[in-house]
Amino acid sequence: MAKALRVGIVDSGANERMQLSVEAAAGFVIEQQQLWQTEGVDDRLGHGSMVLDIIHELAPDARFALAQVFHDRFSTTAVQVAAAIDWLVEQQVAIINLSLGLRQDRPVLREACERALSAGVLLCAASPARGEPVYPSTYPGVFRMTGDARCARDEICHLETEFADFGGHVRPLDGALGASGASMGCAHMTGHLARYLSEGGQGGLAAARHWLIQQSSYQGPEQRR
Numbered sequence: 001m002a003k004a005l006r007v008g009i010v011d012s013g014a015n016e017r018m019q020l021s022v023e024a025a026a027g028f029v030i031e032q033q034q035l036w037q038t039e040g041v042d043d044r045l046g047h048g049s050m051v052l053d054i055i056h057e058l059a060p061d062a063r064f065a066l067a068q069v070f071h072d073r074f075s076t077t078a079v080q081v082a083a084a085i086d087w088l089v090e091q092q093v094a095i096i097n098l099s100l101g102l103r104q105d106r107p108v109l110r111e112a113c114e115r116a117l118s119a120g121v122l123l124c125a126a127s128p129a130r131g132e133p134v135y136p137s138t139y140p141g142v143f144r145m146t147g148d149a150r151c152a153r154d155e156i157c158h159l160e161t162e163f164a165d166f167g168g169h170v171r172p173l174d175g176a177l178g179a180s181g182a183s184m185g186c187a188h189m190t191g192h193l194a195r196y197l198s199e200g201g202q203g204g205l206a207a208a209r210h211w212l213i214q215q216s217s218y219q220g221p222e223q224r225r
Helices: 016-021 047-058 078-090 107-118 182-198 205-215
Strands: 006-011 022-031 034-039 063-068 095-098 122-126 143-147 166-168
Touching: 006 047, 006 078, 016 022, 016 047, 022 078, 034 078, 047 063, 047 182, 063 078, 078 095, 078 107, 095 182, 107 122, 122 182, 143 182, 166 182, 182 205
Parallel strands: 006 063, 006 095, 022 063, 095 122, 122 143, 143 166
Antiparallel strands: 022 034
8 A cells, every 4th residue: 555645734733623634743833042942832823723724725645744934923044944854854755845935045954945946846936926935835846826816726826927837716615714825725726736746647846747747727817907
């Protein structure tokens, strides 16, 4: 029996209802100006749970490793996210979802992404549809994923703009308006790729990119009329 595809999520964890699909979890916190790895705890913010829900809906056979970098509020550092990526690579994930964006380019984060990509792990990071670039989505080899209002839950948009590579459905499973946007679009795109890999799709950045383009329902940015 083939081993189930493992998906990594860097976020706020997951609630108790979703723990059956979670095989590993860890937290990464800064205390007394030092990085500490802790045990994973239940999601206090709800964001990571929404991300996991989306990916699991699109790739139901996948299993998950969760790296918590958000705890009581939506604030984290490049050091925490970098440590989370390194830990997820150790957990042998095939793909990592990063529905987050940091404003500053930090070597520690860039180098963690490079190590993950060198290990053959696909990285999907949220990127705003407009505005200033964020990290890690801006780094070479990282899929810049955003939300696209044209996309139904099972649809993909090939954008290829200065801001994003691909776009997906903008809402969580429960349709909540407050959580819509690039982070949910990124989760949908990770879900599509996880399904592709679960069904025996060829690994690697180029193959995954080609598949996404081939599956796209829309090409280019949405045009205002």
